[in-house]
Amino acid sequence: MSAKTRKPVLIVGLGRFGGAIARTLERMGHEVLGADTDPRLVQEFAGDLTKVVEADCTEVTTLEQLGVSDFEAAVVAIGTDIEASVLAVLALSDLGLTNIWAKATNDKHARILERTGATHVVFPEQRMGERVAHLLNERLLDFISFGEEFAIARLKAPEPIVGLPLITSQCRKKFDVTVVGVKREGENFIHAVPDTIIFEDDELVVSGRIADIEKFSAI
Structure with a gap:
């Protein structure tokens, strides 16, 4: 409609x-x-x-x-x-x-x-307070939670996975997060595939449990 x-x-x-x-x-x-x-x-x-x-x-x-x-x-x-x-x-x-x-x-x-x-x-004030608290983590650039456990976040690419294709870094297996997409300076957003190589200044869109996303952003 x-x-x-x-x-x-x-x-x-x-x-x-x-x-x-x-x-x-x-x-x-x-x-x-x-x-x-x-x-x-x-x-x-x-x-x-x-x-x-x-x-x-x-x-x-x-x-x-x-x-x-x-x-x-x-x-x-x-x-x-x-x-x-x-x-x-x-x-x-x-x-x-x-x-x-x-x-x-x-x-x-x-x-x-x-x-x-x-x-x-x-609860707009509560949700905004939670969002700001997560964004105080300098590596998180944006954060949207779904319920109390799951979220989608935009973050700077963690150093240990830079220079590697996603199939090698195994983010889902090692860190329990899924890299949904990548935003590279001067380029359009791309959906992540196993062969996607992560560069130093890439911004990643990831999904997963809030605690796992926080750990992943800090590795």
């Missing part, structure tokens, strides 16, 4: 997290309805989104007036007001929305959101 034929997305709360999601979706071609109780934020986003309203989305009647039951998805990006966050999720669930994303500040908040109807709960 193309973005033009998709139903609109509601973003409740236009702070840093919600605002970033709203603007990104808009750039991707989605219709976005942004809602916030702060008139300053409503004014700030008025020219960026399909529609922006000053509204309290904790009330079912307000959401009904906005036509939310016809929306593809909703994101409750309210951060500090946990009560408002939970009530907004509950109201959206009561209207039959089945794709509700919600921002949580802690595990207890997350459990309440899930029980009141959130289908996806995210």
Whole structure:
């Protein structure tokens, strides 16, 4: 289904997290309805989104007036007001929305959101904190985790495998990581094959368990 034929997305709360999601979706071609109780934020986003309203989305009647039951998805990006966050999720669930994303500040908040109807709960501050911690390792250039154990990372080629084809360095067997691709200065990204030779300044994209990636980057 193309973005033009998709139903609109509601973003409740236009702070840093919600605002970033709203603007990104808009750039991707989605219709976005942004809602916030702060008139300053409503004014700030008025020219960026399909529609922006000053509204309290904790009330079912307000959401009904906005036509939310016809929306593809909703994101409750309210951060500090946990009560408002939970009530907004509950109201959206009561209207039959089945794709509700919600921002949580802690595990207890997350459990309440899930029980009141959130289908996806995210911890943006926690995930960003973890990502920064991994990137403080100077050899890791980028890092995306999947759950608590697995990740994909971009890193500088470790010295022991420089000058060797991957079939010889045996990264998967020796280090429990898979080299997915290689980025060489001045060249396009290439998918790694057994005969790929690693040069000194290469950047590698690797996948595996987080602990194994960290060890591999430090060899």
